[in-house]
Amino acid sequence: NVLGNERDNAALVPILGLKGHFDLNYNNHYMAGVSQNELMCRLIFLIRLLKVDTVFCFDPWAHDEENPDHCTLARAVEAACWIAGRAHDYPEQLAAGLKPREVRDKYYYARRPEITRVVDISGVVDQKVEANRANVAKGPAGHHGSQLRAELARRGRRLPLLGDDDATADRNYIKEFLLARNRELGRQYGVEYAEAFHYIGPAP
Numbered sequence: 001n002v003l004g005n006e007r008d009n010a011a012l013v014p015i016l017g018l019k020g021h022f023d024l025n026y027n028n029h030y031m032a033g034v035s036q037n038e039l040m041c042r043l044i045f046l047i048r049l050l051k052v053d054t055v056f057c058f059d060p061w062a063h064d065e066e067n068p069d070h071c072t073l074a075r076a077v078e079a080a081c082w083i084a085g086r087a088h089d090y091p092e093q094l095a096a097g098l099k100p101r102e103v104r105d106k107y108y109y110a111r112r113p114e115i116t117r118v119v120d121i122s123g124v125v126d127q128k129v130e131a132n133r134a135n136v137a138k139g140p141a142g143h144h145g146s147q148l149r150a151e152l153a154r155r156g157r158r159l160p161l162l163g164d165d166d167a168t169a170d171r172n173y174i175k176e177f178l179l180a181r182n183r184e185l186g187r188q189y190g191v192e193y194a195e196a197f198h199y200i201g202p203a204p
Contacts, residue, residue, distance in 0.1 A: 001028050004137025011134040015127060032068040036076060043080035044090055048098040054105040059198050062110030108198040117199035122192035132174045145173025
């Protein structure tokens with residue numbers, strides 16, 4: 001799982017148009033035992049180093065969250081966003097040449113979110129599909145379309161939605177089934193696809 005996650009993260013870099021990524025190498029589902037201060041310090045360092053303006057993360061105040069890693073990371077990110085902007089915290093980082101950095105925009109998501117901002121993602125929905133395809137180690141359905149297509153073929157059946165090759169099957173499956181909630185939310189707001197966030201913006 002660890003190696004699979006690292007491979008998936010590396011594959012996402014070109015798909016999402018990123019310059020690079022960092023693997024922090026925490027074990028899956030064991031983050032509740034990680035020092036909160038250690039995790040915060042690492043995140044504060046990255047916020048200052050990369051001059052971060054915006055973060056996307058799990059909601060630290062979310063209801064119904066089952067995954068302990070999500071809870072641990074969300075609390076650490078929220079605290080790090082605040083502390084990173086304070087000039088008297090972690091002075092050794094400042095002595096090394098980093099500057100305090102206030103994170104201006106925070107987009108938090110959850111299973112049952114407190115929605116304060118809806119974002120039109122119609123223009124990047126194909127990137128979201130490809131990101132899901134790349135998430136194969138523990139991803140939700142990176143190859144479910146091709147698996148379903150093969151199973152139907154064994155039974156002498158065919159679902160036109162899945163097309164004539166595995167890549168088309170996987171893409172269409174993700175778009176039709178995994179992104180159904182995004183499509184329904186978009187319909188409510190007059191766009192094709194949308195995502196909901198608990199958004200916290202800069203202080204007035």
